[in-house]
Amino acid sequence: MSQSYRFLPFRFERVADRVLLVNDVGDFHFLPESSFDALIGRKISPESSEYLDLKSKNMIWDSHLSNVIDLLATKYRTKKQFLYDFTSLHMFVLTRRCNQRCAYCHASSVCVEDKDVLDMDVATARKCVELVFMSPAKSIKIEFQGGEPLLNFNVLKSVVEYSLELNEKYKKNLEFVVCTNLIALDEDKLEYIKSNKIYISTSLDGPEYIHDEFRKNRSGEGSYKNVTANLALAQSSLGHDNISALMTVTDLSIDHLDEVIDEYIARGLGSIFLRMLNPLGYASAEWNRLGYSVDDFVDAYAKALDKIIQINRSGVYFPEMFTTLLLSRILTPFSTGFVDLQSPAGVGIGGVIYDTNGDVYVSDEARMLAHSKGDKSFCVGNAHSHSWREIFGSERLREIISSSCIEALPGCAWCVFQSYCGADPVRNYAVYGDMVGKRPENDFCRKHKAIFRVIFEYLAKDDEDIEDIFWSWIIGKPLAENSANATQM
Secondary structure (H helix, E strand, C coil), rough: CCCCCCCCCCEEEEECEEEEEEEECEEEEEEEEHHHHHHHHHCCCCCCCCHHHHHCCCEEEECHHHHHHHHHHHHHHCCCHHCCCCCCCCEECCCCCCCCCCCCCCCEECCCCCCCECCCCCCHHHHHHHHCCHHHHEEEEEEEEECCCCHHEEEEEHHHHHHHHHHHHHCCEEEEEEECCCCCCCHHHHHHHHHHHEEEEEECCCCHHHHHHHHCCCCEEECHHHHHHHHHHHHHHHHHHHEEEEEEEECCCCCCHHHHHHHHHHHCEEEEEECCHHHHHHHHHHHHHHCCHHHHHHHHHHHHHHHHHHHHHHCCCCCCCHHHHHHHHCCCCCCCCCCCCCCCCCCCCEEEEEECCCCCECCHHHHHHHHHHCCCCCCEEEEECCCCCHHHHHHHHHHHHHCHHHHHCCCCCCCCCCCHCCCHHHHHHHHHCCCCCCCCHHHHHHHHHHHHHHHHHHHHCCHHHHHHHHHHHHHHCCHHHHHHHHCCC
């Protein structure tokens, strides 16, 4: 019996009174403690169901090792497919001006009047678009950011029109998204957005008393009434599916996420993204007022996720989008386009951001670091003075990427969640002064490990209803629609 099988690489951790095993390609399996002891002692019977499960999930092998390795190699290539889609997300900072003064603004935005030096001009925008289309990615997403990008709408139009012109040659799958607080939206802008199939991503922090506490207009008034009125206008014109929203959890909202969720549903928003406060920009100076611990966030997140699952059980399709991203990594063989959790990191090679003057940063956080601290360590070039190869083939970008392969990072290398996770070298640098960081005290790491545990505790229940809900989120279709399709088949 002791010679009947051999181990393939896997990592393990005790979750929900069982032992979770995960291999290098993300296959996972739960074992009772006694069965895990039997596995390690090579005492599991080859005739048992546990043996067959472990073998099918590539935790053990007993014959034809070369075939097993070929299969694992195929799965590993699939997990790392995002490397072939080199730089598919391109973010344009159209202006640093904003008509709001949010207490936690990550972008360190400035008032509306400072136009001359803080707007991207048409010449810079065209240079950036030309860089975009040098990317080998088949699918390109151009995302307009700020400040408030609608304040520089003529340049937004210039980017869209020049991109469509160039795409006649390059034939990319092209998508546009504008990240806007909606306050400057009007009928003319909405008509242009609709005619060019531009998606809207906006922010709503919850009911009026929560939203208005931290998201105020420059005049000092709360923005809730303006935002919700224009949200309804956009929904009626574009349809609900073309508008998404996220919220930033603050010290005020962390104990009231149930009210936030109810607000989203009441406003006809089909999903929610629960985002932890980022200690960059204005938030760093306001941390004592706005901040909270990772443990507090995860506790609130877990309670909110339970409420959202119950809402879906009642027949309302309403996914939590961060959970959905993680579930896609756990339950499917594919990578996702979420650049914050990739190994190597998606900075630069997954997404990139062009500042108003054409400076190219590896991530939005890198741009924030430059504006809030004056530190341009993660600027890899400028659209006016550097070619695509000089920017994306630079030694600096190679150095950043090489520091973010979690398979070789202390702490990450033996973490059970490694196959689903990633690193953020920019945040590590901002907090610790180096791109690797310190895992035992790293809030980024602690948060994601805790959320993975929450998700795997659900998966350990073997609850078919919950699994159906999770799969409906992954494929983006309501449970009732999935059931109807299954019946027809």
